[in-house]
Amino acid sequence: MSEVQNSQDNNSIKSNAQNNTINKTKNNELLTVAMPKGRIFDEAVALLRKANYPLPPEFDESRKLIIDSPEAGMRFILAKPMDVPTYVEHGVADVGVAGKDVLIEEKRDVYEVLDLKISECYMAVAALPTYNPNADIAPKIASKYPNLASSYFREQGEQVEIIKLNGSIELAPIIGLADRIVDIVSTGRTLKENGLVEIETMMPITSRFIVNPVSYRTKSEQIDDMVERIAAVVEGENA
Amino acid sequence: MFEKPIGMKDTLPELYQIKKQVKDSISKEMAQWGYAPIETPTLEYHETVGSVSAIMDQQLFKLLDQEGNTLVLRPDMTAPIARIAASTLNTAERPLRLTYDAPVFRAQQREGGSPAEFEQIGVELIGDHSNSADGEVIALMMSSIEKAGLSNYQIAIGHIGFVNAFLFEVLGNEQRVEAFKRYLFEKNYVGFRKEVDQLPLSSIDQKRLKDLLTLKGGPEIIDKAQTIIESNEAKKALSQLEQLINVLEAYNLKDNVLIDLNLVMHMSYYTGAVFEAYSEGLGYPIGSGGRYDGLLEQFHRPEPATGFCLRVDRLTEALGKTKESITNDVCIIFSNERRKEAMNRAIDLRQENRTVVMQDLTGISNVDAYSAQFKEVIYFVGSNGNGGSFS
Incomplete structure (x- = not known):
């Protein structure tokens, strides 16, 4: 881990000089980037570093909510993953990194410009191994994603009641709040540890680079450059 | 507090003042x-x-009205004005130049605070197909924004005719065109590219489609x-756009203009040049x-038309006045x-264009606090004429 970290730091130092000129903007304004705290954060930071953005070294352990990086021409806001599209829609952040799960759930008016192909996982329906669809008279689904879940089951033509929970979704079938749950699965470990099995795979999820519609035009130079650099890294890694 | 329906807002005098100036x-x-x-x-x-x-x-x-007809609170002004142009103003000389300033109503599904009623101020230019008409409404929009006091703004111009023609020449059927247009409308470039990869197209056509996303x-x-188009329809759309830019150049309005050929704001009625202001x-x-x-x-009266509207609330917010x-x-x-005596004085002052509030002394509980709101207070109190004027 530390090895990887070092080589990235070297990378970013090397590119500092180059970036100082590249990132200078017409009006010298910082580009505001909304970053999701938690699961996606490390991968998103690694990606930006590979795209030669000299992110501050204290970035990784800082508890600050706003971190300026004048060298990168950026200001980072660290937000709850579910809130990233909200900041971007309202334009207080120009761009952001958000999971597709969040984008489907929140339906915010933002540009979904790039698939970053990081934090790969998928949405799934899970239940106890004893779950019997025929015995499911009044189907109840617990989820952190009520909109996503209800439109999924509507498309399947199944009538269900959605129960919104804010976390520890696995609890719901165990204690009988719901028969099934809809949640993101990355390794499947959480399901297993709680004795649940996956009964349906819904859709693959990755993180996306999103852009505010106004910033996309008013700061197009900066943002287009950023999209290009990140796209090059993503393509390089997945080639 | 007494509740209002979701998304409805009161405008108090201080804000009203600002909005009125803008309008x-x-x-x-x-x-x-x-x-x-x-x-x-x-x-x-x-x-x-x-x-x-x-x-x-x-x-x-x-x-519902009494007869059971479904009514709507007007969600925009363009459709009602189209109705008028096709009916009441059916025989009026063309082109028609009309302007409006009116609230429109759109129910919000989310976030109680976002307005469900907001004022739009705009124009419709009906019966003129020329590029000059497109140029005029864009120029008027820019000029209106400037007159409202905003100098830091940008206009993005696209062309729906171009998008339709280009997508059709590559994809060959309307259904796919609609699907791809929807990706643009939803601003979902990732979905657009994935869909391109899934279609059985030549690599050249795949590249052409993806290149569309870079046309900004x-x-x-x-x-x-x-370089990515072949059909005459698409060429025609581009030459319209080119001429439109020339028109704007003649207005000396090229600086704040950006071309964005991915701009799809609505799934319905737009056909040619479209634009948005930021x-x-x-x-x-x-x-x-x-x-x-x-x-x-x-409305059974086919004719060309163009127009724009500005949102008064957002414009006011953008101005950032206090x-x-x-x-x-x-x-x-x-x-x-x-x-x-007091009344006569009020009449005299109002004739001098002053604004005068007449207030019975017995109607106020705190005379000092009340009178503090005025630049000048004149008293006509008591029977012996010992009232006076304080400023």
Whole structure:
């Protein structure tokens, strides 16, 4: 881990000089980037570093909510993953990194410009191994994603009641709040540890680079450059 | 607190003042360009105006009249004006230049605070197919924004005719064109590219489609677009756009203009050049417009038309003015026995164009606090004429 970290730091130092000129903007304004705290954060930071953005070294352990990086021409806001599209829609952040799960759930008016192909996982329906669809008279689904879940089951033509929970979704079938749950699965470990099995795979999820519609035009130079650099890294890694 | 329906807002005097300044300066500009103001009813039939409007059905406020007809609170002004142009103004000389300033209503599904009623101020230019007409409405929009006091703004111009023609020449059927247009409308470039990869297209066509997503920038974008198209329809659209840029150049308005050939604001009625206005520092567009040559046809009077509207609330927000407490001019505080005297004084002052509040002394509980709101307070109190004037 530390090895990887070092080589990235070297990378970013090397590119500092180059970036100082590249990132200078017409009006010298910082580009505001909304970053999701938690699961996606490390991968998103690694990606930006590979795209030669000299992110501050204290970035990784800082508890600050706003971190300026004048060298990168950026200001980072660290937000709850579910809130990233909200900041971007309202334009207080120009761009952001958000999971597709969040984008489907929140339906915010933002540009979904790039698939970053990081934090790969998928949405799934899970239940106890004893779950019997025929015995499911009044189907109840617990989820952190009520909109996503209800439109999924509507498309399947199944009538269900959605129960919104804010976390520890696995609890719901165990204690009988719901028969099934809809949640993101990355390794499947959480399901297993709680004795649940996956009964349906819904859709693959990755993180996306999103852009505010106004910033996309008013700061197009900066943002287009950023999209290009990140796209090059993503393509390089997945080639 | 007494509740209001979700998304409804009161405008208090301080904010009203700011909004009025914004609206007045824009209305004046529109009038000076020869646009005649009109008003339309708040309620319209769902089957006439509601269904042709570009606003999604679930965003309409609907109600029933006594006969059981479904009515809607007008969700935009373009559809009602199209109805008028095709009916009441059917025989009026073309082109028609009309302007409006009116609240429109759109139900919000989310976030109780976002407005479900907001004022739009805009114009429609009906019966003129020329590029000059497109140029005029864009120029007027920019000029209106400037007259409102905003200098840091940008306009993005696209062309729906180009998008339609280009997608059709590559994809070959309307259904796929709609699907791809929807990705652009939803601003979902990732979905767009994935869909491209899934279609059995030649690698050249796949690249052409993906190149569409990069067509954003200065006038050189038009040249770039030329290289990915073949059909005459698409060429025609691009030459329209080119001429439109020339028109704007003649207006000396090229600086704040960006070309964005991916701009798809609505799934319905726009047919040609479309545009959106942004203010730096505000996350959502302040206005939009475009050519809608297909809309009047739905009212059985096919004719070309173009127009734009600005959102007064967003424009006001973008201006970032601070509310100033309103200082009132004159207050005459009187008692019953000197009422006549006080009234005469008020009449005189009002004739001098002063604003005068007449207030019975017995109607106020705290005279000092009340009178502090005025620049000048005149007392006509007591029977012996010992009242006086304090400033």
